[in-house]
Amino acid sequence: MSRLHWTTYDTRGLAWRRARTRFIAAVVVVGVASVSGLTGVADRGRANTGLTATADLALLAQRVKAEEAALSAAHQARVLRIEADGAKEQAAVTERVRGGVEQLHASARAAATARAEREVASLQQVDADLRVAQAALRARLAQERVAIEAFFDGLVTGLGQGTPTRSALDAAKKQLESRRSGELNALSTVHTAEYAELKRRTEAATAAISGQLATLDADTKTQEDALAAELTIVKRGLAEDLAGTVQAIDAEVRTVKVRHAQELLDLEDLHAAQLRVVPSASRRALETKQSFEEDELKAMQAAELAAQAAAKRAAGSAESAARHAAEAAHDLDRAALSTASSAAKAALSANRSATAASGSAQLSALDGDHDRRYAAVKATYDSAVAGIGKGVPGLVAARTDRLTKDGQEQLEAIAALGATGDARRRTVVGEYDEKDSAAHRRLKHDIAATERSGRHDHNRAEWQTKQALGRAARDYDRQQRLLKSDYFTLRIRALAFLERPDSYASVTAAFDPATDPGSLYNVARRIGATAVPADVTGRSVGVALIDTGVVDAPALENADVEIGPDFSFEDVVSELRGRDTMGHGTHLAGIIAARDAAWVGGDRQRRPERVLGIAPDARLVSVKAGAADGAADVTQIIAAINWVVANKDKDGRNIRVLNLSFGTDGVQDHQLDPLSYAVERAWRAGIVVVVAAGNDGWAAPGLTNPARNPFVIAVGSSQAVNGKDDVPSDYSNGAVAGRGVDLAAPGRSIVSVRNEGSRSDERNQVGRVGDTMVRASGTSQAAAVVSGAAALLLSARPGLNPDQVKHVLMASAVSPDGDDVELVGAGYLRVHAALGWMDLGLPQTWQPATGLGTLDGARGSVRVLRDGIVLEGEFDIFGSSWSGSRWTQDAWSGSRWTGSRWTEAAWTGSRWTGSGWSADVWTGPSWSGSRWTADIWSGSRWTGSRWTSDGFTGSRWTGSRWTAGGWFGVGWDDGPATETTAGAEPVTAEAVSAAAAS
Secondary structure: OOOOOOOOOOOOOHHHHHHHHHHHHHHHHHHHHHHOOOHHHHHHHHHHHHHHHHHHHHHHHHHHHHHHHHHHHHHHHHHHHHHHHHHHHHHHHHHHHHHHHHHHHHHHHHHHHHHHHHHHHHHHHHHHHHHHHHHHHHHHHHHHHHHHHHHHHHHHHHHOOOOOOHHHHHHHHHHHHHHHHHHHHHHHHHHHHHHHHHHHHHHHHHHHHHHHHHHHHHHHHHHHHHHHHHHHHHHHHHHHHHHHHHHHHHHHHHHHHHHHHHHHHHHHHHHHHHHHHOOHHHHHHHHHHHHHHHHHHHHHHHHHHHHHHHHHHHHHHHHHHHHHHHHHHHHHHHHHHHHHHHHHHHHHHHHHHHHHHHHHHHHHHHHHHHHHHHHHHHHHHHHHHHHHOOOHHHHHHHHHHHHHHHHHHHHHHHHHHHHHHHHHHHHHHHHHHHHHHHHHHHHHHHHHHHHHHHHHHHHHHHHHHHHHHHHHHHHHHHHHHHHHHHHHHHHHHHHHHHHOHHHHOOOOOOOOOOOOOOOHHHHHHHOOHHHOOOOOOOOOOEEEEEEOOOOOOHHHOOOOEEEEEEOOHHHHOHHHOOOOOOOHHHHHHHHHHOOOHHHHOOOOOOOOOOOOOOOOOOEEEEEEOOOOOOOOOHHHHHHHHHHHHHOOOHHHOOEEEEEEOOOEOOOOOOOOOHHHHHHHHHHHOOOEEEEEOOOOOOOOOOOOEOOOOOOOEEEEEEEEEOOEEEEEOOOOOOOOOOOOOOEEEEOOOEEEEOOOOOHHHHHOHHHEEOOOEEEEOOHHHHHHHHHHHHHHHHHHOOOOOHHHHHHHHHHOOEOOOHHHHHHHOOOEOOHHHHHOOOOOOOOOOOOOOOOOOOHHHHHOOOOOEEOOEEOOOOEOOOOOEOOHHHHHHHHHHOOOOOOOOOOHHHEOOOOEOOOOOOHHHHHOOEEOOEEOOHHHHOOOOOOOOOOOOOOOOOOOEOOEOHHHOOOOOOOOOOOOOOOOOOOOOOOOHHHHHHHHHO
């Protein structure tokens, strides 16, 4: 019979998975018993197991109801959160608009006050200028009067005491006429110049206003274009959102069709299995029941597709409504702009007319003043000419008459000057009235722009809220449909099993390494390790693994593994020294260098059923630093790195690669950080340092320490989804700011060596695959894959230095799609391409680290804690004071570790044989103000049970974790891959073809 594929692609709770597993196990057990021919016993067993399966079915039904309730509660919580966030965003927009409008009003009030003050000052200046002009006029008029008197007096004196002769009078008359002509010509010349200048100023003022009108037209056109561009952007954004939503729905529809096809294939397999074993007499009833089951499944599937189509229509309707609303708002904004523009143009036109009229008035006043002065001069001379013919009496009479008329003319000139001052005051008031009007128009325009921007932001927030609510509804519907689909599958099988358990003899939930993307075979295939030459196996390359230790599990008993020194707190217990009590290190060791007996015997073909690491012939040097509960201090890690550097070439190790699958949330710059300095010194010593980036997710502010050091290779995690071998894992650290990952490698649900009885083995029972393997996820696993790939590269090209290895691995990686570059750096690892990559790049030129920072800065929030005593400050685990400057000078000599009792001679590569952890080590120094005395350590097992609950609860260290998820990473407790899209678990080619045909 063909294998049945369980088609569950959504995340489930642990209890749900265990219930399902329990039911499947019951099915398999009874199925095997039935085909074994154990008739009588089988009948009794069938009855008993049938009761168990019935109970399991009831449990599954309860779980479904509970999960439906949980889904509903979670959905309601999500909806409330989205609505609250949307309301908060809209309130923030409203407050922002209110504040902006108030600020505009305040600025307008301040500007109006300043204009009023300037207007008062201008009017005061007009009055002052008028007073000066009046004084000047009176002075000039007085001078003119004096000049008239002097003129006539001079004429009288010139005639003498006697009676002048006719010839003398005629000569005097001609002389007066000549003087009159010259003076009148001079007055006309001055007037012409003054008139031309005043006319020029008037025309310039009106031309400036005409320029303002032209600018207003241009600004109006620009604003209209901006409104049209805003509308275009809004409509394009809505269209793109709709296209993205439709694309997501279409992609989900394609996935759903694949799942539907698989479900129908599974049901057909089940029905065929039932028909093969059911008696002929019962076949018609069974076929009827099977037809009903098939119709029920198809109806459920049709409803699911109809829901998808309805979601697609709803998205289109929402986009259309939002687009129409944007167009209506645009029309209102454009109408308001047109109205404001027309009002502004009318005001400017009126101002231009007023300016022209004021100029005409001033020209008229200038003409009038000229005419008066011209007439006055002419009248004076005319009177003198007329009077001189009568001699002295005539001149006296002319003088009297002229002075009388001059008095009247002076009064008229003073009145005209006053009228000119009044006109000037009116002009000033008009100018400032226009400025007030223009300011009011600008204020209205700015308020309208602010409100329009706020309206757009409000509409955008409302649209985003609707989009989020739509996504939440679709997710909720999808989760409900998946839950119903899963329950339908299990219920149908349970009922069929209760009727005829023997029809389930072939049902299995076994791990298939050929199709599972997390098998070591498929991991090697995904990074191109299956395509490298047969002699490229990692031979002669040492890979140091500073982790939780390694044990001789079955998949590692044939591997080349050296158990190096133990820097962990478990070294005090001889039977734990160097051994992995957590399981993390053993899992990574399998990824890097697992190999079987057949490989050692010469069979170098990678096949799905074999357990082979990325670099099977690499020499793995295990340096233990973490205990079962994750207990370790950053100083222990630094000491372990120091040992690796000092011993990299001893005893034939040739350590060229160092794997560090952990990190802290250190708070200081990588150039100062002691841990960062340690890994950089290892890099400069010729060791390729591979560091896990962290598991805080794509929105993480940055990488963990020491992955932040720019020299090392920072590794993110990828996974296989939807038939693609590589997409970013959502738990892999991103880089909102600062350094991101260098490249990514498979890290999701990787099946590697199980450490039976370890801390993780107890926690991750659901992740077990058979008796010897287990699943786990995290950038820890991805880093191990890259370390194995680096070993392959160095075994083929041993002359490469660390900078060249990094460049080659990054340059030959498969480039990511679109925004993925921020998540996976240069791309996805491809070691077969790296082998032939000839461009070796340039040496890295980052600013070297100094290591002069603090230990607490390197620890971040990671603190070793026991019995309430915290290791903090500048102390190592022995309580010895730490000197960054002294350490950077002598730490790499191989003889000292900041003055502690740990010497190179004590680290032989298998165990500590020197003074070790004897009582005299602990009785002297104090640790953070408290004494760690011998009775704490002497002869006792330090298993972590006595550490306080806030210190080592699970894998957490006082609120922070190595690799942001403890040594456990994110995938312990992970179980099989449970992505929400088809492709995360095996799907048959028949299902894909059937879905494509539909």
